[in-house]
Amino acid sequence: MARTDEEFYDALEHRDPAQRRRALARLLPRQIAHAKAEAPYYARKLKGIDPAAIASPAALAALPLTRKSDLTGLQAAKRPLGGLNGWPIAKLAHLYQSPGPIYEADIGTRDYWRMGRALWAAGLRPGEIVHNSFSYHLTPAGMMVEMGAAAIGCPVVPAGTGNTEMQLKAIADVKPRAYAGTPSFLKILLERGREAASSTRSLKIALVGGEALPPSLRAEIRALGVRAVQNYGTADIGLIAYESRALDGMIIDEGVVVEIVRPGTGDPVADGEVGEVVVTSLSPAYPLVRFATGDLSAVLAGPSPCGRTNRRIKGWMGRADQTTKVKGMFVHPSQIAAVAARHPEILRVRLEVTSSRNIDEMLLRCEVASGGERLAEAIAQTLQSVCKLRGKVALTAPASLPNDGKIIADLRTYA
Numbered sequence: 001m002a003r004t005d006e007e008f009y010d011a012l013e014h015r016d017p018a019q020r021r022r023a024l025a026r027l028l029p030r031q032i033a034h035a036k037a038e039a040p041y042y043a044r045k046l047k048g049i050d051p052a053a054i055a056s057p058a059a060l061a062a063l064p065l066t067r068k069s070d071l072t073g074l075q076a077a078k079r080p081l082g083g084l085n086g087w088p089i090a091k092l093a094h095l096y097q098s099p100g101p102i103y104e105a106d107i108g109t110r111d112y113w114r115m116g117r118a119l120w121a122a123g124l125r126p127g128e129i130v131h132n133s134f135s136y137h138l139t140p141a142g143m144m145v146e147m148g149a150a151a152i153g154c155p156v157v158p159a160g161t162g163n164t165e166m167q168l169k170a171i172a173d174v175k176p177r178a179y180a181g182t183p184s185f186l187k188i189l190l191e192r193g194r195e196a197a198s199s200t201r202s203l204k205i206a207l208v209g210g211e212a213l214p215p216s217l218r219a220e221i222r223a224l225g226v227r228a229v230q231n232y233g234t235a236d237i238g239l240i241a242y243e244s245r246a247l248d249g250m251i252i253d254e255g256v257v258v259e260i261v262r263p264g265t266g267d268p269v270a271d272g273e274v275g276e277v278v279v280t281s282l283s284p285a286y287p288l289v290r291f292a293t294g295d296l297s298a299v300l301a302g303p304s305p306c307g308r309t310n311r312r313i314k315g316w317m318g319r320a321d322q323t324t325k326v327k328g329m330f331v332h333p334s335q336i337a338a339v340a341a342r343h344p345e346i347l348r349v350r351l352e353v354t355s356s357r358n359i360d361e362m363l364l365r366c367e368v369a370s371g372g373e374r375l376a377e378a379i380a381q382t383l384q385s386v387c388k389l390r391g392k393v394a395l396t397a398p399a400s401l402p403n404d405g406k407i408i409a410d411l412r413t414y415a
Helices: 018-040 042-045 058-062 070-076 115-122 141-152 164-175 181-197 215-223 333-341 373-387
Strands: 093-097 102-106 130-132 156-159 176-183 207-209 227-234 238-242 250-252 256-261 276-281 291-297 325-327 329-331 346-356 359-368 391-398 408-410
Touching: 018 042, 018 276, 058 141, 058 256, 070 102, 070 291, 070 329, 115 141, 115 176, 115 207, 115 227, 115 238, 130 164, 141 156, 141 333, 164 181, 164 333, 176 181, 181 215, 215 227, 227 250, 238 256, 238 276, 250 346, 325 391, 333 346, 333 359
Parallel strands: 130 156, 130 176, 176 207, 207 227, 346 408, 359 391
Antiparallel strands: 093 102, 227 238, 238 250, 256 276, 276 291, 325 329, 346 359
């Protein structure tokens, strides 16, 4: 896609990657120091860490993870935000509730969630109306889009979820050019509009999220007259990555640092390998450091054809939490990673859980460059010691296991 004067939201998007690295070398130590000083949780979590040493994305790998799955417990112990907030509660503007429950906050500043960048990449321009069908009830999704649209200079129809007929009436009357919401509800609106002869022809572009957008659904929406692009974010972090009109991967937002790690560990994987998305936010109000989202993705090689120079990911590729129960006992990805860590010969590992005659069985497949029966026996002993369960071990050639981010694959079938 050719670069135009209005292609980019700001100069950060197309800066030289070396400039971005130099900026992070300044910002990361400052953010780590701020989190330690102002957020009680990180004062404990990062005790003994020298912020000055964390001056690059690679250096983040030395820090512990904060898992999204732990937030409910952390917040129950210390209301309302578990001591993770970097600003006092009195300075916050809103508190939201997501399923869990998990509580999130904003500070009411211009585009706090940084969604303006994704809306701009979707094609939204100043003065255009946005029909916002993300929820405004307790969760922050609706406000995330609203703040982003306001930053561009666009009025918003705060439609929220449900009330399809009322939303169709609003679209017909107000004639918004842009839609924000889930792709499935967009399809419903467009199809219902045709059936009811209620015009949705003003809708031309859409920023969608909250659920998967398979190619077939994108094509159906395009056939109904709307070009849809995706964003990927969370209520805790805000925007993480977004598609441009080039539709070639999701570009990482300028306000976060993204790592892809092996599920169950904090260890970064090679570019192209599927792993868990871990995000460090540069927001001082809620300075999440190495926040393990539980989502799977992979880094794409090279920059986007649209000219934006930040790294790209493939987008949402499933969930990383592969904890399963075998013979009545939980087996966690972190346990399987611990088994692999005790045997340096193991390059990659994958536990397959099956059932034969209603009896659970475990097979640990290990990629190794060399090794024989003695190594397999040693790994099996470690597996039993760590998981308190017996399992078989199969040694396989390097690069033979599927690249799907799974450390545990539950292959059992259930009635």
